[in-house]
Amino acid sequence: MEETKEMQKNTYNDEQIQVLEGLEAVRKRPGMYIGTTSLRGLHHLVYEIVDNSIDEALAGECDCITVTLHPDDSVSVQDDGRGIPAGINEKLGLPTLEVVYTVLHAGGKFGGEGYKIAGGLHGVGASVVNALSEWVEVENCRDGHVYTERFERGAVARPFCCVGETDRHGLYVRFKPDSTIFEETVFDYETLLNRMREQAFLNAGVKIVMNDLRPGYERSDTLHYEGGIVSFVTHLNNQRHVESVHPDVIYMKGERNGSIAEIAMQYNDSYNETLVSFANNMATIEGGTHETGFKTALTKVLNDYARKIGVLKNDDKMSGEDVREGICAIISVKLTDAQFESQTKAKLGNSEIRVLVDNIVTEKLTEYCEENPASAKAIIEKALAANRAREAARKAREQTRRKSVLEGSSLPGKLADCQERRSELTELYLVEGDSAGGSAKDARDSRYQAILPLRGKVLNVEKSRLDKVYSNQSLIPIMQAIGCGVGDDFDVSKLRYGKIIIMADADVDGSHIRVLLLTFFFRHMRQLIEDGHIYLAQPPLYKIHKNKIVRYAFSDAERDAVIEELGGNVEAERYKGLGEMDPEQLWETTMDPERRTILKVNITDALACDEIFSVLMGDKVEPRREFIEANAKYAQNLDI
Numbered sequence: 001m002e003e004t005k006e007m008q009k010n011t012y013n014d015e016q017i018q019v020l021e022g023l024e025a026v027r028k029r030p031g032m033y034i035g036t037t038s039l040r041g042l043h044h045l046v047y048e049i050v051d052n053s054i055d056e057a058l059a060g061e062c063d064c065i066t067v068t069l070h071p072d073d074s075v076s077v078q079d080d081g082r083g084i085p086a087g088i089n090e091k092l093g094l095p096t097l098e099v100v101y102t103v104l105h106a107g108g109k110f111g112g113e114g115y116k117i118a119g120g121l122h123g124v125g126a127s128v129v130n131a132l133s134e135w136v137e138v139e140n141c142r143d144g145h146v147y148t149e150r151f152e153r154g155a156v157a158r159p160f161c162c163v164g165e166t167d168r169h170g171l172y173v174r175f176k177p178d179s180t181i182f183e184e185t186v187f188d189y190e191t192l193l194n195r196m197r198e199q200a201f202l203n204a205g206v207k208i209v210m211n212d213l214r215p216g217y218e219r220s221d222t223l224h225y226e227g228g229i230v231s232f233v234t235h236l237n238n239q240r241h242v243e244s245v246h247p248d249v250i251y252m253k254g255e256r257n258g259s260i261a262e263i264a265m266q267y268n269d270s271y272n273e274t275l276v277s278f279a280n281n282m283a284t285i286e287g288g289t290h291e292t293g294f295k296t297a298l299t300k301v302l303n304d305y306a307r308k309i310g311v312l313k314n315d316d317k318m319s320g321e322d323v324r325e326g327i328c329a330i331i332s333v334k335l336t337d338a339q340f341e342s343q344t345k346a347k348l349g350n351s352e353i354r355v356l357v358d359n360i361v362t363e364k365l366t367e368y369c370e371e372n373p374a375s376a377k378a379i380i381e382k383a384l385a386a387n388r389a390r391e392a393a394r395k396a397r398e399q400t401r402r403k404s405v406l407e408g409s410s411l412p413g414k415l416a417d418c419q420e421r422r423s424e425l426t427e428l429y430l431v432e433g434d435s436a437g438g439s440a441k442d443a444r445d446s447r448y449q450a451i452l453p454l455r456g457k458v459l460n461v462e463k464s465r466l467d468k469v470y471s472n473q474s475l476i477p478i479m480q481a482i483g484c485g486v487g488d489d490f491d492v493s494k495l496r497y498g499k500i501i502i503m504a505d506a507d508v509d510g511s512h513i514r515v516l517l518l519t520f521f522f523r524h525m526r527q528l529i530e531d532g533h534i535y536l537a538q539p540p541l542y543k544i545h546k547n548k549i550v551r552y553a554f555s556d557a558e559r560d561a562v563i564e565e566l567g568g569n570v571e572a573e574r575y576k577g578l579g580e581m582d583p584e585q586l587w588e589t590t591m592d593p594e595r596r597t598i599l600k601v602n603i604t605d606a607l608a609c610d611e612i613f614s615v616l617m618g619d620k621v622e623p624r625r626e627f628i629e630a631n632a633k634y635a636q637n638l639d640i
């Protein structure tokens with residue numbers, strides 16, 4: 001017996017070996033634990049650590065979390081919670097802090113039932129961050145003592161040790177992601193800020209302070225919302241008019257068997273639905289039972305009330321889409337045993353949550369309608385208007401279809417189509433103006449490139465009802481050429497071109513057309529953006545020539561560099577528009593796949609994108625002016 005104990009001091013026991021193997025597995029296959037080693041995965045490390053502080057806040061033990069970006073590309077997270085208990089974990093014979101930082105899936109398993117509520121995307125926590133970091137320094141303040149421990153690539157580099165006394169409490173963690181694992185190791189402040197703001201909204205009262213200490217980028221922000229998700233809705237509706245419907249955010253909350261559901265909602269005067277749901281502080285972008293419960297109850301309550309006050313006749317019915325037109329709603333549920341229908345945790349599956357949310361909304365929204373009849377009436381008027389517009393849109397869509405049948409072909413007359421039929425190989429250029437359209441037709445490789453000149457001003461769909469959109473003369477040819485339908489009829493398998501390239505002038509009018517078209521795609525064919533089918537052409541700004549040498553420049557800086565390079569009597573002329581280029585020039589600068597640059601439009605953050613679209617395209621002037629002033633320098637290459 002004695003001998004065995006001695007042995008354990010010098011060698012690893014079975015459990016400790018498992019610990020080491022666990023972290024090695026994380027380093028070997030990081031994607032399995034954090035999804036990706038791209039920039040997204042890098043930021044994910046911070047979220048995992050912050051989640052632990054949020055858990056402490058949810059336990060009612062932490063008020064303030066500080067996230068700091070340091071000049072050496074490390075990041076620190078500090079909270080004023082209880083700190084980690086200082087004792088030794090019996091099973092492993094290791095300090096608890098070391099267990100939390102070295103054992104995969106520690107927390108719930110080793111920490112007693114139900115401690116962990118906030119779950120990271122993959123629910124992996126501190127040990128994964130440790131495994132994927134060059135080093136981690138932890139300072140744990142608890143019961144008057146300061147303890148520290150250091151890890152390098154997951155292994156203990158300086159053992160857990162008491163280093164002093166303090167009257168502070170809480171955990172401070174600083175780590176540097178491993179550059180041999182991540183493709184990039186420079187954090188983006190804005191990305192972290194957006195996530196921290198979301199967490200501050202979802203956890204009312206928690207204060208999150210962010211600091212950037214990197215030279216040249218110094219900055220600090222404090223995120224603190226006593227109103228929680230009510231503040232979230234106000235923030236999302238900030239760019240929109242709400243007074244015309246109802247002035248107050250409706251807030252509903254309920255609890256059952258340890259699960260909590262909260263809903264905040266407010267209609268605005270737009271026609272869009274902004275419904276964002278969360279389970280345990282993670283966005284559930286594919287929805288799930290909490291969203292279903294909300295939608296069912298909302299439709300039922302509003303139909304019942306409309307019938308009760310006599311504005312809806314017996315057989316008429318408002319659909320779910322009708323009652324959600326112009327709604328902005330946040331649904332947040334917190335539960336101990338969240339079940340997800342997909343690996344990415346994007347869809348919540350717990351059926352008891354559907355019942356819980358349905359009950360809360362049925363009870364509380366009915367009560368709201370009874371107590372606020374004027375607001376309830378305004379909401380119902382809006383839903384009825386949506387109902388009528390949807391009916392009109394259906395008729396307009398049918399008419400579009402019928403018309404194209406009469407013409408014998410469903411393709412627009414102005415389209416110069418390509419020969420190739422396989423959409424993976426084809427490109428559609430949407431070209432501003434007839435003269436540029438003409439050049440593009442002559443310039444293109446007609447085997448796989450199609451040209452559609454745009455006629456007239458593109459409709460601003462942000463300000464238009466569905467029936468207007470579907471019957472609009474500038475949009476119909478685009479919808480017909482692309483071929484996959486819109487809205488409820490959208491079917492990506494019918495897509496006729498793999499790349500849809502917007503080619504507009506590099507001036508203010510061109511920017512306007514780009515934004516109008518992107519708004520249309522974003523609102524009515526969003527999947528095309530999500531699947532990476534929408535691109536922006538990049539025509540040159542300058543033509544520079546010296547005798548027979550001709551060069552093009554795509555920015556002022558590039559123009560200056562080319563002038564410098566060519567020296568002597570160089571001439572630089574600014575292109576006023578695409579129409580000024582002859583077909584050959586257009587081909588070699590903007591359309592030849594071998595030489596052109598095209599920007600793929602991607603939705604990195606659907607919420608931020610939604611915000612940008614409504615600021616740019618909505619009808620509140622003040623926020624638009626502020627946005628354009630703040631972003632003037634980026635206006636040339638708006639990257640959504």
Ligand code: 28F
Nearest residue numbers: 052053056077078081082083084110111171173
């Ligand atoms: C900067 C990141 O990780 N904060 C944390 C706590 C508090 C407790 C805890 C954490 C107990 C047994 C696992 C304290 N007192 N910030 C953080 N704050 N972990 S992590 O407990 C860990 C579990 O093993 C804590 C009483 N209960 C829990």
